[in-house]
Structures are given as C-alpha cells and as structure tokens.
Amino acid sequence: MSARYAGALRSLDVTQGDRVLVQVDKSPYALLLYLATLRIGAIFVPLNTAYTPTEVAYFLGDAQPRLFVARPKTEDDLVDIARNTGAALLTFDTDGAGSLADAMANAEAVEEIARTDANDIASIIYTSGTTGRSKGAMLSHDNLASNALTLIDLWGFRETDVLLHALPIYHVHGLFVAVHCAMLCGISMRFLERFDPDEVMRQLPAITVMMGVPTFYTRLLQTSDFNQGSCERVRLFISGSAPLLEQTWHAFFEQTGQRILERYGMSEAIMIASNPLEGERIPGTVGYALADVTIRICDNENQPVAANETGVLQMRGPNVFKGYWQMPEKTASEFTDDGFFISGDMAKMDEHGRIQIVGREKDLVISGGLNIYPKEIEEAIDALDGVSETAIIGVPHADLGEGLVAVICPAAGFKIEPEAMITTLKPRLAGFKVPRKIFTVDRLPRNAMGKVQKNVLREKFSDAFDP
C-alpha cells in the first residue's frame, strides 16, 4: 500500500527532499502516507490537527511543501492559503478516501525505495518556540532508525507483544516512538483514534505494552474497575512527554501492581533517557541516557557540574536532530562548540548516571503532553482591543499536569470579559493553546530589570484549578 501511495506522490511531482505537509486525522492510512513519503525520499511534516487555518498558513509558508494533504472537512478553509504558497492541496480521510486516493488510482506503484543518505532529512517536526514562532526540528533517517533500534532492545520488544496506541500521530511520541517500535518488530497495534479510557479498558486484556502521556494514566486511575485484573497481560506501561508526578506513579502501583516506566525525550532528539526495563524504576527520575547517547549537566558556561548538582541538560548522540529548518542562527545558538545540544531542561545526574529533570530554563508550559510557549499566546492576546499586556503561565492541573492561565492587565478604561475573550481566541489558536482561565490585574509584577516575574504569578495563581 505504501508503494501505491508513493506512486500517487510521484504523480504529483513530489521528489526527494520535497516537503509533504500533512494535517490529517489519525488512521492506519495516515501511517501508509508517512511510509510512502519516506519511500520516495521526501520529507514528512505532520501537523497537529488542532491547528487553525491561521496557524496552518504559517507552517505552509515556512515549510514550503510541494504537497499539502488535509482533511476534506477543512479543505474549503485551506484552499486559498495553500494556493498562495504554491503547494498542491489534496484531501485524505480516515478511510483513505479523498483526492489523494483519486491520484493513487491513476498512478503506478513505486516499488523501489529511494536511496537516501543517513543524514538526509526524513521528517520535520514543528515545536513551539520561545519567540512565538514555531521551529521545525529536522530529523534524519539515521536519527529515526538508530533511536528505534535502541528502543526495541531497551524495552524488550518481542514478537508476541501487542501495543496499545492511543496517542496522536503528529508528534514524536505517537509517530516515531510507538509506531517505529511496533513496525520494526512486526507486532500488532491496537490503533485507537484517540485516547478514550473506556476504549482503553476494553483493549487492555489484549495488549502487552502501552505508551502514553501522564494524563492517560491519571485518567485511567479514575476509571471504574481499573485494577490489577484489568492489566494482567500488560508487561509494560511507558510514560513520557510530560513529567509523571510521583503521586501518580505510586497510585498506579497501588491500584495495579504495575511500575510505570518513565522516559525522557523531545522533538529535537526523540528518546534521550529511560528508566530500565530490568532494574529499579524510580519515580521522579527518567533513568539513564540511552545507549550511544551522551548526557552531561552543565552550568551557563557549558562546564559540567558535579554529580547531584542542578544544571542544564546537554546531549550528543545519533538521536540528536540536524538543526531547525531554515534557522541556522537559532540552530547554532542551541549547540555548544563541542557539538552538544542544549536542551533547555534543568536536571541533576547522580554518580551512576541516573537523571532527574527538575525544571525548565525557559517558561515552557506542558499541558496534556503538548508543549506551549507563552510568547505566541501573549502576542495573540496583546493584539486584542482593551489589552495592555499579558503574561501566560502554566499552573498545576490535576488532569493535564499544567493548565494554561492568562494574567491580563487591561488598557486604561477597559474591562476584560474572560468568556468573550476565549470566544475571540478560539478561531485563532489551536484549542490546547487557549487559556483555560483568565485573570485581570492592575499591573504585572516585574523585577529590577523590568522582566515579568512569572514565578510570582505562578505562585499567586497556583490554586486556579483547585477543585
């Protein structure tokens, strides 16, 4: 099937190195489209389905794809945007139907697999950026292959495994980590359209491995009858993309007898560290650097700090990306002179190499496993009438880990109506980026340098989502 999809891509003049931008709902067909793109040596660029047409316009302009594959239901909203960038727009539904299928019907299958160099780019994954502009992390064929081969070994994948796949497939976690492990081992996946605890409960008796973000596990804990018996066949629950609270780890162990394996990764380096399959999985830690990955914890001068001291986590290895798409200066500033990628996460490492992520250098918010940089949302709100300035923060949220809060200072003589503001923001920002709570203040707290003190705001609004 991927050869037939590859034929469709070829018939649309997609060739090696071209970008294929894809915003489609999760389905097995979408995976075939991914494989077809790699098959002809083109670059797969998946987009979160929550992105609005305004947001998609940015990605189209930035990635300059030859082809944009979208859902039939959004075609009307996107057709002009695509035309402006010169990309062909084709549609693709969850059953594979759409104009891409029509192209496939008239095209010849491409049986051969393009010869690519290990360093050629296989995929660009957009991550939110500190400046408000999303950056495209370029991952090479070798990045993907080396990481997947390491993971199947590390997590002990075997022929008899069945993987429960309830993650979206527009990010590293669902697309590369989960799908690659399954495909490389030729095992089955129970491929759910989205995470639904009741559906997961139905599938649990048939599966042996599940991957998820912490929200999956906190929601399962609240599902009736979720207990040791429901996951008798499961040999491994893996968590990542956001910090797993120690209390969740312990509650899960008490309720099911299962020790969740927490691992650490990011779009720029796929999987980086993991608790062990055999050996102790310590809650609140992400385990050890993967094979062939070197991790060091450094001070601001890029000098390694002593064991158990806090510093910035840096890494080097076959998993580390090739830079940000068309942002050479940004790329250069995130690598050290000796080739380590500066993650931006604050961490500690003990004498044995066990790593604990203790915080973030930048004001990144992680909500339900999705990264959000405040700048983009602050700019969107600041542009609205009646707003003087805005600070976006993440505060504890029982379900999502962190919930997004906007603290707004209204312009003189204006009053902020939170409900109306949310309605205004929804067509502009993907749903997960729309603040869940809005507070107004007379002025934002600033330090002597004039910088907004987000820590003060996080403290002040820490109970915003308390029941």
Ligand code: MLC
């Ligand atoms: C959806 N919504 C969210 C949200 N997801 N709000 C905040 N944070 C999120 N993550 C909003 C929607 O806009 C909508 O708002 C409402 O919640 C219900 O939408 P939904 O689609 O029904 O939500 P739900 O199915 O409950 O989704 C929540 C979720 C999902 C946690 C299951 O977000 C999810 O699957 N997250 C996984 C993300 C992921 O794969 N991350 C990996 C990144 S890779 P409204 O207002 O319209 O009601 C990575 C590297 C690594 O980080 O190490 O893995």
